Amino acid sequence: MAQLGVLQRQPLQSGHDRYAIELSHVRKSYGETEIYSDLLFQLLRGTFVALVGPIGSGKTTMINMFAGLEKPTAGTIVVYGEDITGMGEDELAAYRSKMIGIVPQVNTLIPELNVRENVELPLCFTKADREDRQRRVDEVLAKVGIRGESNRTVSTLSVGERQMVSFARALVNDPPILLLDEPTESLDPLMTEVVLGLLRGDNMTAGKTLFVTTHDRRVAALARRTIRVSKKIP
Secondary structure, eight states: OEEOEEOOOOOOOSOGGGEEEEEEEEEEEETTEEEEEEEEEEEETTOEEEEEOOTTSSHHHHHHHHTTSSOOSEEEEEETTEEOTTOOHHHHHHHHHHHEEEEOSSOOOOTTSBHHHHHHGGGGGSSOOHHHHHHHHHHHHHHTTOGGGTTSBGGGSOHHHHHHHHHHHHHTTOOSEEEEESTTTTOOHHHHHHHHHHHTTOTTTTTSEEEEEOSOHHHHHHSSEEEEOEEOOO
């Protein structure tokens, strides 16, 4: 059996109220390929952690497990004191809507909708009225520098512009946890500086728990803690 990703194990500390995410004896495999084995890991609330490592070492898998998009093969993942590994699909959808803002590496925007409609979409599953939704969308579009593109359909945007729309959509619900998968990979220098500014502690991200996978040394340098994963070749 191949083991591709190795994350350093840590002794777990007590106190669910201190931690945003807790992994206990988590294992993740795809068939005969084991990505992670027996992970013990805790992520403090309000901290900024960067996960760095080579392609194929399981970084995106980690993001997907935190978001409830993939389940671990074994073990438990507790987020803000609640075990998400036993949740059904409806519960997971509600969990993501309330707790998680995610910027995936692969674009998941709806190309037929315009920028504003894509960013507003997560708010449509809340009790916010239309006026509040519009106000919040305007705030995040201005913050990430794309308010002038709000009426353009996503299919007309560049790769970098789409990434910024994904970033705005992740922020619009004001979730306590942001999961960012290679957030600067497709951005030009100007847009990269906007993202770096947000990650430095802008009021849109301040106080949130940030977990970022990256190859960008500038992003890793901003994190309070950097975790490195390695890829073992069988």
